[in-house]
Amino acid sequence: xxTKDSRPIGVFDSGxxxxxxxxxxxxxxxxxxxLYLGDTARLPYGSxxxxxxxxxxxxxxxxxxxxxxxxxxIACNTASSQLTEKEFDGLPIYNVIExxxxxxxxxxxSGRIGVLGTRATVNSQAYRKKxxxxxxxxxxxxxxxxxxxxxxxxxxxxxxVTNLIVFRYLGPLLQNKIDTLILGCTHYPILKxxxxxxxxSAVELVDSGEAxxxxxxxxxEQGRLGVNHDGHRSIDIMTTDHSAxxxxxxxxxxxxxxxxxxRVVDL
Amino acid sequence: xxTKDSRPIGVFDSGxxxxxxxxxxxxxxxxxxxLYLGDTARLPYGSxxxxxxxxxxxxxxxxxxxxxxxxxxIACNTASSQLTEKEFDGLPIYNVIExxxxxxxxxxxSGRIGVLGTRATVNSQAYRKKxxxxxxxxxxxxxxxxxxxxxxxxxxxxxxVTNLIVFRYLGPLLQNKIDTLILGCTHYPILKxxxxxxxxSAVELVDSGEAxxxxxxxxxEQGRLGVNHDGHRSIDIMTTDHSAxxxxxxxxxxxxxxxxxxRVVDL
Numbered sequence: 001x002x003t004k005d006s007r008p009i010g011v012f013d014s015g016x017x018x019x020x021x022x023x024x025x026x027x028x029x030x031x032x033x034x035l036y037l038g039d040t041a042r043l044p045y046g047s048x049x050x051x052x053x054x055x056x057x058x059x060x061x062x063x064x065x066x067x068x069x070x071x072x073x074i075a076c077n078t079a080s081s082q083l084t085e086k087e088f089d090g091l092p093i094y095n096v097i098e099x100x101x102x103x104x105x106x107x108x109x110s111g112r113i114g115v116l117g118t119r120a121t122v123n124s125q126a127y128r129k130k131x132x133x134x135x136x137x138x139x140x141x142x143x144x145x146x147x148x149x150x151x152x153x154x155x156x157x158x159x160x161v162t163n164l165i166v167f168r169y170l171g172p173l174l175q176n177k178i179d180t181l182i183l184g185c186t187h188y189p190i191l192k193x194x195x196x197x198x199x200x201s202a203v204e205l206v207d208s209g210e211a212x213x214x215x216x217x218x219x220x221e222q223g224r225l226g227v228n229h230d231g232h233r234s235i236d237i238m239t240t241d242h243s244a245x246x247x248x249x250x251x252x253x254x255x256x257x258x259x260x261x262x263r264v265v266d267l
Numbered sequence: 268x269x270t271k272d273s274r275p276i277g278v279f280d281s282g283x284x285x286x287x288x289x290x291x292x293x294x295x296x297x298x299x300x301x302l303y304l305g306d307t308a309r310l311p312y313g314s315x316x317x318x319x320x321x322x323x324x325x326x327x328x329x330x331x332x333x334x335x336x337x338x339x340x341i342a343c344n345t346a347s348s349q350l351t352e353k354e355f356d357g358l359p360i361y362n363v364i365e366x367x368x369x370x371x372x373x374x375x376x377s378g379r380i381g382v383l384g385t386r387a388t389v390n391s392q393a394y395r396k397k398x399x400x401x402x403x404x405x406x407x408x409x410x411x412x413x414x415x416x417x418x419x420x421x422x423x424x425x426x427x428v429t430n431l432i433v434f435r436y437l438g439p440l441l442q443n444k445i446d447t448l449i450l451g452c453t454h455y456p457i458l459k460x461x462x463x464x465x466x467x468s469a470v471e472l473v474d475s476g477e478a479x480x481x482x483x484x485x486x487x488e489q490g491r492l493g494v495n496h497d498g499h500r501s502i503d504i505m506t507t508d509h510s511a512x513x514x515x516x517x518x519x520x521x522x523x524x525x526x527x528x529x530r531v532v533d534l
Contacts, residue, residue: 015314041319042309047282049509052308119512146421150413161431168428242316245386 005226008033008236009216010069012060015043015239016153016246017186018075019253021096024209025073026235026257029216031228034235035067037265041241044149045078046118046185053120054082061088063267071225073212077117077184081126092224099211100182101130105138107204108180114173114203115142116195117184118149127184141176145169145185152190153249162194170198183207190253234260240267272493275300275503276483277336279327282310283420283513284453285342286520288363291476292340293502293524296483298495301502302334304532308508311416312345313385313452320387321349328355330534338492340479344384344451348393359492366478367449368397372405374471375447381440381470382409383462384451385416394451408443412436412452419457420516429461437465449473457520501527507534 009029011022015038022036037060039045045053057079064072071092074080080095087093104113115127122144131138147165156162173181181203183189189207196205219225237259239246247262276296278289282305289303304327306312312320324346331339338359341347347362354360371380382394389411398405414432423429440448448470450456456474463472486492504526506513514529 041315043314044311047310047510047512048308052508146417147414150417154413161428161435164428164431241319243314245314 002220003223003226004229005070006033006228006230007068007070008035008234010035010037010064010067010072011075012037012039012064012072012079013076013186014038014045014056014078015040016249016253017149019250020186020189020207021073021075021209021212022235023254023257024207024213025216028213031233033228033233035064035069036235036237037064038237038239038246039267040239040243040246044118045076046120046149048120050082050124053078057083059267061093063265065089065091075186075208077121077126077186077208081121081124092219094212094215096186096208096212097126097130099215100184100206100208101127101134103211103214104180104182104206105131105135107206108138110177110179111135111138112176112178112180113138113140114176114178114181115140115184116145116148116169116181116188117142119144119146121184127182141173141178143169143173145188148185148191149187152187155249155252157191158193162191163197166191166194166198170195174199174203178203180204180206236261236263238263238265240265269487270490270493271496272337273300273495273497274335274337275302276338276340277302277304277331277334278340278342279304279306279331279346280343280453281305281312281323281345282307283516283520284416286517287453287456287474288340288342288476288479289502290521290524291474291480292483295480298500300495300500302331302336303502303504304331305504305506305513306534307506307510307513311385312343313387313416315387317349317391320345324350326534328360330532332356332358342453342475344388344393344453344475348388348391359486361479361482363453363475363479364393364397366482367451367473367475368394368401370478370481371447371449371473372398372402374473375405377444377446378402378405379443379445379447380405380407381443381445381448382407382451383412383415383436383448383455384409386411386413388451394449408440408445410436410440412455415452415458416454419454422516422519424458425460429458430464433458433461433465437462441466441470445470447471447473450475503528503530505530505532507532
């Protein structure tokens, strides 16, 4: 029995990357309203300290709570690695680390799992710890890829330069014979075709949007999360700073999903 | 007649890049004390709005003023493009745009000048406006290079991947037959050898540290800026956020200059 709830699902990231999660959720839940917050005034979180990342994430959650959302998705691996609570003032919170780790263990046969991420995510060891908590015999190999975010934002996906850089970063992981690779930064699905070209079909790629969508579906089925029956939905995008570049890249990432509004907000 | 003044020269940037300016100034003024502020908690400025960049820059200047500096160098092109004052509470302020523009016009024969920078610096048109103000007949060709900062921070200078990306970004500028190229981001001198390999010897490279050092020398000669006669000097580096990565990259950039202290500060 599904419960009704027309409030939007809040999704936040430090900037643009979380839009890959929003796109996936918007496609999989075509009835749901979404409110996206990109904290562009303070991006990127990946180079900041754990304390700072946690403080900013809490401010984003408080802001979305005031917008009357029914759940919050932390569509940012860096923020997810510092804010692991499952609930905040009664609101369900979904981070990307747990769904991604669980999904990787489901699809891996050998238990040899690679993790790509920003320097902060890799340093936090968040995926490694979560995977080993679920399955202590797994082996985790990680690699920070600081060039992937600007490559994704430049729109150089499926580009020879990108393929070269992917090859450089992934070489050591492939030598470790991983059979599953977590795209541990929400920008990385933009580079998925270049990454798949280097890994080949023997390595399964796990991306955050797909993994979180499974958790939302489960919670909808279990009645933890209500569904919108209004018959129409809206997707609103808010950022904390003006940026023509954001809007341009956002349209490219979201396509074919259309946003209804873009606006700048103060937290 | 030189005036005496043992107070340090303040230098700030959003992060690591300004260390190329600090290094150049430390080498050229071996008697002077320096206080460097890297606003790492809020980096990078390059993706932020003009209003936000200006607000952060003013906070950095106020902080350095409270540390009793005798002058302030804005070692950040993005901040320089938004804060163009030459004085603040009687303190001389040096930005990178004017010295770089002037130097480019000095070394250019054809008046065809290229400018590389972050997206924010290029969008601000700061170099173009300043160069045309000095010399209305000049022709300016600019190019945003969002991948250069992470390449520099990865330490991939003189790397085949870097050479490829430099070639990609510089191609259009070289087709415009520039004879002078401003490295309009303080990170870019780290990639100078890759850039020089692509431009060849017919293009003169202008970097911010060298250009600012000339202005400081001029002001010392004219008595606008005093010199330290204490017989010893110190170089202190402050950041607004903890980062092991910052310290590691800082040592690499500053070499052979040695910093006396690293500490984290609240603005």
